[in-house]
Amino acid sequence: MAKELKNLTKRSEDYSKWYNELVVKADLAEQADVRGCMVIKPYGYAIWEKMQRQLDDMFKETGVQNAYFPLLIPKSFLSKEAEHVEGFAKECAVVTHYRLKTNETHDGVVVDPSAKLEEELIIRPTSETIIWNTYKNWINSYRDLPILCNQWCNVMRWEMRTRLFLRTSEFLWQEGHTAHATREEAEERTKQMINIYAKFAEEYMAVPVIQGVKSETERFAGALDTYTIEAMMQDGKALQSGTSHFLGQNFGKAFDVQFLNKENKPEYAWATSWGVSTRLMGALIMTHSDDNGLVLPPKLAPIQVVIIPIGKGDQMQMLDEKADAIVNNLKAMGISVKYDNADNKRPGFKFADYELRGVPVRLVLGARDLEQGIVEVMRRDTLEKESVSIEGIEAYIKNLLDEIQANILKKAKDFRDSHIYECDNYEEFKERVKDGGFFLCHWDGTEETEAKIKEDTQATIRCVPFMFEQTEGVDMVSGKPSKCRVLIARAY
């Protein structure tokens, strides 16, 4: 573990390489020996668990309940919603057989040809189809609505080029699927969930996001509207971090989910779906971390404080006792703390290791410092050290954790805001977009313009953002009238 602490590539040299190395060196995840799949290591998973716990609480506060639906989807289900199958069904893992048998040389196994499925099964790339096929039996009357289900699960999309957390064939996510009696209620829920995602990103991940609605091209397959949160990474590229879809009655109709309304008339149910995935790990890592390694927001850090003693021989007992007292006090305050007095690693190694892992606060207990009643405190976000009185150190740390959480959000926000540009000239845009950043540009609303921008620059329309005042103008590409500025950027 953490064998080559010093060899992390610098962001300025190669941002992409820096990210790939950091994920592995900080023990977050690694490539599995299964094409495109990842192993999420304990330290990475601990961060994901903290995210899950918080999001789950936020969902439940709005009445959402967890449930579980099958991993495998009959192939024919995918064809039922026409747009959905176009957008989704293609790149996915197909189960065709249900048995292996010993081979002829008795040293391996082969697929048993007699165990072929009548209908192939697909590993879920997303679960709208299987869930709406189930909802059909749950919904008869308006009294059965709304249904507000969420599931935490694995999904699979056969990706050709993969990157840990950002794009893998298998990933973990939550997918919420709600059914409503009215269009208004479903639209309300769609917005409510994207708001929750934005709130979670800002308050817990310390990642500021821009909310908006996707263009038709970028919409989820089968949706009438897709809301998104877009975050800016340190290289100025956008990372779509969560989406919430208003699905209209498309799935209600495709799976014949009708209910009797208050007037006893049959109507199709209205649908939403919304999800965030382990991709959030990528957003978290890329937003805050630096050339020394991870920088984690205190609210999601598995270890918030590490205490390292520096002393020899008989000094150690005194240091251990002092540390124990601090550890107990911090734990009682709900702060997760690790005391690392392992004697087979030098303090310098430990410093670098915990920096790499992004532990927000480090305390160094030195024997000599202790005699003077002080302790050295380092905050990971700024790497600043301070000598602090050991008296009341716990309250100091609690405040410091809050300050770090606020500071890294501010830093990320300042960075983002200084990289958002209004731009009305396509030549200028093409030149500048290479360096990253979010561009607010007028758009005529056509697919043609959207496609041209993408072809010329690899940048895409991320969304029509909600947070900026909108005025009419002229499309920078076509010169045609535009109703609003859209957010354009290169994206992960």
Place this chain on the structure above:
Amino acid sequence: MAKELKNLTKRSEDYSKWYNELVVKADLAEQADVRGCMVIKPYGYAIWEKMQRQLDDMFKETGVQNAYFPLLIPKSFLSKEAEHVEGFAKECAVVTHYRLKTNETHDGVVVDPSAKLEEELIIRPTSETIIWNTYKNWINSYRDLPILCNQWCNVMRWEMRTRLFLRTSEFLWQEGHTAHATREEAEERTKQMINIYAKFAEEYMAVPVIQGVKSETERFAGALDTYTIEAMMQDGKALQSGTSHFLGQNFGKAFDVQFLNKENKPEYAWATSWGVSTRLMGALIMTHSDDNGLVLPPKLAPIQVVIIPIGKGDQMQMLDEKADAIVNNLKAMGISVKYDNADNKRPGFKFADYELRGVPVRLVLGARDLEQGIVEVMRRDTLEKESVSIEGIEAYIKNLLDEIQANILKKAKDFRDSHIYECDNYEEFKERVKDGGFFLCHWDGTEETEAKIKEDTQATIRCVPFMFEQTEGVDMVSGKPSKCRVLIARAY
């Protein structure tokens, strides 16, 4: 929901049918439209979540960390551990292709024959192979050990005859996989985990279990020893509720996982694995429930207390206010409570519904009772009603929940203990085993005898139990010498 409350089959009529109906009527789970798979409904999933949370805490207290390993396993991995492949690899879902394409008539999708995988992938039936293939890269020195990983995930075993929670093709579980430097440490961990399962079953599920070690025939494929906890259902049949395996160096050798020991000599790592699954839901349901529906232990009940008002018109405001106060007080005590004042259902319907769902305590707030300062309390386990002073009702309820938890454990224990028989006569055994119960019989230790008992009676050796004093004797079937009594029963 709960449309046919009254039609639950009685246990005495058909225990198996009673179970199948109860799972569906109490909204716990249902068959999916995918062969052998289930949908876990929100109420059922809420119970599973409470189990998960508690088990997870207990694992973490012993140093275990969560991680995540891939869903798909290359076929060749399964052949690496010879016994493992014999015992496991056969009935499983095989992924052969990674893409679909639109069919010729453009109204559906077909498997794209050009997207055939070079090597087929198996949906994990259990993850020893993929995890030990990963551990190979994590382990170099004794300093890297132990590794204590657990994952909560879905697994798939292609079952021909399925029953909700008890045996389904896909199910949810946790699987712990640990690697150790010494045999002793691995054996210690194997026992530690079966102890945790037993403790969880008794203290949280209120399900008493018998711990023991499996016979060679019943061992996990690839294990040197399999420890088990066996619970007795109300029909006297055994339900294996959790297992913990000492895997020796089998997987270490199969995947070449070597480490340098303190003497700098290479050694193969020692392994354990252990798991419990959604099968525990079956054990929970079948142990306590009755002809009126579920009986849930308070510690795992999603709703611990339900309050139902009985009143008309302007009485309702007063009842709502009184209920609010009780609800707030109970919540502050960490008790989950639901106030059901929905006016579209009669109280009688609500009573039956919450009984069916196994809510441990029901309060009825009657307008007339309230004038006298009393409230009606019903406990689900005994169905006893009492009028209780509303003054101090919260403390009364808290005690009652504890009492119910203790009572249903005692009831289950008494039932089990009165259905454990020592038996030394095979003719008698064959006759009595039909009626269920656990039989403690002498066994000569041979596979032949084990097979004969199974063939004659469908009963199997569940384990060599630890909780009984063992003496030597004579095998009831073969007449040969026996070192100990084993636990024999028909099982789920």
